[in-house]
Amino acid sequence: MTTLNALIAVCLCYVALLFVVAFVAERSAAQGRVAWLRYPMVYTLSLSIYCTAWTFYGAVGNAARSGLEYLTIYLGPSLVMVGWWWILRKLVRIGRSQRITSIADLISSRFGKSNLLAICVTILAVVGTTPYIALQLQSVTLSFEVFAEAANPGQSLTHNATALYLAMGLALFTVVFGTRNLDANERHHGVVMAIAVEAVVKLLALMAVGVFVVWGVGGGVADTLQRIDASGLGEWQVSGGRWAGLMFLSAAAFLCLPRMFQVLVVENDDENHLRTASWAFPMYMMLMSLFVLPIAVVGLELMPEGANPDTFVLTVPLSQGADVLAVLSFLGGFSSATSMVIVAAIALSTMVSNHIVMPIWLRVAPGEGASVSGDVRHVVMLARRMSIAGILFLGYLYYSLSGGGTALSTIGLVSFTGVAQVLPVMLGGIFWRGATRVGALAGLCTGFAIWLYTSFLPSFGPGHFMSGDIVAFGPLGLGWLRPHALFGIEGMDPLLHALLWSISLNTLVFIAVSIASFPSPLERLQGAQFVNVFQHSVGARGWSAGVAQSEDLMIMAQRILGAREAQALFTREAAGQGRGGQLPDPSPDFLQTLERELAGSVGAATAHAMIGQIVGGAAVSVEDLMAVADETAQMMEYSSRLEAQSEELSQTAGKLREANEKLTRLSVQKDAFLSQISHELRTPMTSIRAFSEILRDSDGLPPEDQTKYASIIHDEAIRLTRLLDDLLDLSVLENGQVNLNLRRGSLRDVLERAVAAAVADDSQGVIELRRDTVAEDITLYTDLDRLSQVFINLISNARKYCDAVDAVLEIRVQSGNDTVILDFIDNGTGIAPEAQDVIFEKFSRVSDQKAGGAGLGLAICRQIVTRLGGKIDYLPGQQGAAFRVVLPMAID
Amino acid sequence: MGKTVLLIEDEPNIIEAISFILSRDGWTVDTHSNGHDAVEVVMGRRPDVLILDVMLPGKSGYEILSELRGSLSPKDLPVLMLTARGQSKDRELAERSGVNRFMTKPFANAEVLEAVRSLVVA
Structure with missing residues (x-):
């Protein structure tokens, strides 16, 4: 008979073995010999932490109570591995590319690095996992009890003390191997290897018991099958709803359980390992479930009425005196429990320290946060270790509170339902770009609240957290709010009821709020990265370059990553930028790489905040940047519009300037013209006024003077009149308002009249005219009066200005086909060449x-x-x- | 009296009118009718008063006055300027050239007489 002390010795030896395995694996990894650690089968075996003590012991118990229903717990994950491998692949890819450290980190990172969301998921995970850890403690305690009773009937064991020691031992192991390296994203090779060993131990143990039961007790395969048929457990008592519900639940839990996420995604070395796992893991599950029914059937037959079927795996061999087998079986259960607790503690402690402890510490830490004050590395490590201890203590607390009374499988399912609340948000996050942070938060909270109310709180049993009255009649007697019959749906399995309501309302609220709310730019970016992870190889741009001080970043990175690793990273990045030395430019790419590296240690939101403190003194969120970018885009658009307008304006201004110059020129000309007219008018008026005043004021003026002055007045008056006539004439001609009076007539007649008119005024000089009357015999069709005016002008000018003693004006006429040319040439000195053009100007x-x-x-x-x-x-x-006039013979 | 007035003007009828008015008042009136050599004529004759037209052949009244003011102050040579261009900028130009009195044509005979008298007294 195995004594309790011997059992404890075996346990200690086994734990020591695990330490050695883990230590060797860590050593190999540290020395770079990781090939054997990366064997795909190791990955597959590590997934077996899904099979906890609950599955090891509870499956048999479940089969003894409910027949084949226990299969659902195995079928769910198998379906995920076989049918949903593409979800896993996506999760793994996202996990690697974004350096995800936990499921809370995944959700937080997807929805714009929201720490609030991370805290929610973390709390949900802790609350959901605590009963599960308690379950493991309970199962190990239970198994100890079995041995204790077998060895010493009647002696009772102090359950709580056993559980406490166990919790402390597990905490120690987890602290030692789970927090060796700060980078939570780096694989825990030691732990994974230990888990793989444990996976083998528990499979071997269960199969050994199975073989013993079938061939040792049951009398071979055929006999055993007969017993199964006789028991009726093997019949398909399929309740469709419950089966589907449980299958869905176990599948969801497989994806969402923090510890599963840890081994599936975080500890994953190579995406291709999933391929092996997709067939090997279902195989493992099949082997695990193979002997469950036979053990249950044989156990029910062998053991006395009222024996706990959850411990058949131990009690059946013990009752048959197969102590060694019993110890092996005990080790299998012990393995299941410890591996689950260790990984869960690692996963949860990462979440708690990254999303709750570190943000709080960063906020309350004195000084200037990450870059200056104390050793962050130390703080993170401490936070993680404290979290591990805290989580295990919570598990122990739950165990001692619940009194270990509830059946194992029930606790497990409650826990499953809790963590399954993350599923809608997780799937929505990686497949639906429209999912928003607010939607995720609302969905999670809804699901969490309903789960607490319908499943978690009632699970403690009436009177603990929820009075029996509430369960029976609803709060305040509101029947439709009864935890097990929400909204009046009665008669449903409580678990199914809770699952249905929590998941469906969770999903509904998540989708509705997501559609109704608007994602921030960062959420959009992250959403695109997650949903389209296979198209993106590089991450989103998270940082604007600029004032970040490389030294400060270096100091901070050293504190978190360790000096050697930080320096290696910085040197590598500097080389990548084509620079020597250790300090790369704080380019956006570098900052992002650094942020991802840091995120591996402290989580995305914290890393973002830390870099933010250095880069900008405050967190420069991508949201801000996007807002700036939006504004910039708008401004650029606006400015290009302005530019176009300004070009238009400058063109208009140019035109205006031209017009203005023209007007100014015209104005100057007009002024000059007016000034000239003024002068030409005032001059004769001056004479007129002066002489008329003389005539008026002077008495006794000699008559000849009177006559002389009167005639001056007369002449000047005529000059004025002529001037006005000329001005009007010119004005009419210039404005083009002249009406030509076209007539047919002889050129000779026109010249004749002009000469007569020009010579009539005898006040001017005498001039002799020489004409060629034969040549003048041309018929014109034109305005004869206007033409005559021109000739009068030319002849008068010659009379006035020809300075020859015997002035002669010769008028020559030449006629062509359509034109006639008249030259007026006098014998004076002529006009100076520089004045020849000017004479045609006014005045x-x-x-x-x-x-x-x-x-x-x-x-x-x-x-x-x-x-x-x-x-x-x-x-x-x-x-x-000399003047030449060229005229058409006839105007059209 | 025997004070002399030099009249530089190109319009014969106006020369005749002003000469008549001033002679009757006892002034000795000299006349000159172009701008080319006006400065030399003035310097040669040194009249008590100079009456200067603006629009002169050869050289404008402003130019002539500016040259004269190089050596003769308004006190040394009082100048009455007459112009048929009655715009305000013409008055400005005249004043900048150093004119003593400025009148626009046509003028009242009595005004011219008064102006010439006042220039001598001052």
């Missing part, structure tokens, strides 16, 4: 002498000839002044 006078004209004559001539379709120019190279 231009060349000679010094006063000739009574205002200088408008030639300007008028040019206007008239132009109107008549011809042109008038000074004709240089002649003897005196």
Whole structure:
């Protein structure tokens, strides 16, 4: 008979073996010999932490109570491995590319690095896992009790003390191997290897018991099958709803349990290991479940009425005197329990320290946070170790509170339902880009609350946290709020009821709120990264470059990653940037890489906050950056619009400037013109006024003077009139308002009239005219009066200005096909070359002498000839002044 | 009296009118009718009062006055300027050139007389 002390010795030896395995594995990993640690089968075996003491002992108990239903717990994960491997692959890929440290980190990271969400998931995970840890403690205690009773009937064991020692021992192991390295994202090779060994031990133990029962007790396969048939346990008493529910539940738990996430995603070395696991793990599960039914059936037959079926695995061999087998079986159960507790403690402590302890510490730590104050490395390590101890203590607390009374499998299912609340958010997060942080938060809280109310709190039994009245009649007597009959749905299995309501409302709220709310830019980015993880190889841009001090980053990184690793990282990054030395530029890419490295140790949100403290003195969230980017984009658009407008404006301004210059020029010309007119008008008026005043005021003026002055007044009045006539004439001609009076007539007649008119005013000089009347015999069709005006002007000018002693004006006429050319040439000194163009301008006078004209004559001539379709120019190279008029014979 | 006035003006009728008005008042009136050599004529004759037209052949009244003011102050040579261009900027130009009195044509005979008298007294 195995004594209790011997059993404890075996236990200690076994634990020592695990220490050695873990230590060797760590050593190999540290020395870089990791090939054997990366064997895919190790990964597969590590997944077997799914099979805890609950499955080891409880499956048989479950089979003894409910027949084949225990299979659902194995079928769920198998279905996940076979059918949902693509979800796993995506999770693994995301976990690696984002350096995810836990399921809380995954959810937080997906929804914009929200720490609030991480805290929610962490609390949910801790609350959901605590009963499970208690369960493990209970099962080990129970198994000790079995041996104690067998060895010493009647002697009772102090359960609580056993559980406490066990919890402390597990805490020690976990602290030693689970927190050796700060980088939670780095694989815990020692732990994984120990778990793999334990997986083998528990499989061997269960199969050994199975073989013993079938061939040793049951009398072979056929006999055993007969017994099974006789017992009725093997019949398909399928209750569709419950089966489907349990299968779904175990599948969900397989994905969501923190410890499963730890081994599936965080400890995963190679995505390809999933391929091996996808067939090997279901095989393992099948082997684990193979002998459950036979053990249950044989146990029910052999053991006395009322014996606990949960301990058949131990009691059946013991009752048959197979002590060694019993010890092996005990070791199997012990393995199941310890491996689960260790991994769960690692996973939960990572979550607790990264998402709860560190953010609080960062906030309350004196000084300037990560970069300056104390050793962060030390703090993180301490936080993680304290968390491990705390979690195990919670488990122990739950165990001692619940009194270990409830059946194992019930506790397990309650726990499963709790952690399954993460499933909608997790799947939504990695497959649906529309999922938002607010939606995730609302969904999780809804599911968590319903689970607490319908499943977790009632699980303590009436009177603990929830009075029996509430369970029976609902709070305040509200029947529709009864925990096991929510909204009046009665008669349903309590577990199924809780699962249905919590998951469906959770999902519904998650989807509805996600649709109704608007994701922040960071959420969008992360969402895209998660959902499209297979298209993205590189992460989102998290940081703007700029004022980050590389030294500060280095100091901080050293504290978290350790000096050697931090320096290696920095040197590598610097080399990647093409720089020598140890300090890379704080480029966005580098900051992001660093953030991911740090996230591996302290979690995404904390890493983000730490870098934020250094880069900007405060957290510069991508949200801010995106807002800035949005604004910049808007501003750029606005500025390009402005630019276009300004170009338009400058064009308009250019046009305006031109117009203005033109107007200014015109204005100057107008001023000059007005000034000229003023002068030309005032001059005769001055004479008129002066002489009329003289005539008026002077008595006794000699009569000849009176006559002389009166005639001056008369002449000046005529000059004024002529000037006004000319001005009006010019104005009409220039404005093009002239009406041509077109008639047919002889050129000779026109010249005749012009000469007569020009000579009539005898106040001016005498000039001899030489004409060629034969050549003048041309018929014109034009405005004969206007043409005559031109000729009068030219002849008068010659009379006025020709300075020859015997002034002669020769008028030559040449006629072509359609045109006639008239030259007016006198024998004076002519006009200086520089003045030859100016004379056609208004008010231009060349000679010094006063000739009574205002200088408008030639300007008028040019206007008239132009109107008549011809042109008038000074004709240089002649003897005196010469003008040439070219005219069309007929105007169209 | 025997005070002399030099009148530089190119319009014969205006020369005749002003000469008549001033002579009747006892002034000795000299006349000159172009701008080319006006400065030399003035320097040569040194009249008590100079009456200067603006629009002169050869050189404008402003130019002539500016040159004269190089050596003769308004006190040494009082100048009455007459112009047929009555805009305000013409007055400014005249004053900048150093004119004593400025009048626009047409003028009242009595005004011219009064102006010439006042310039001598002052």
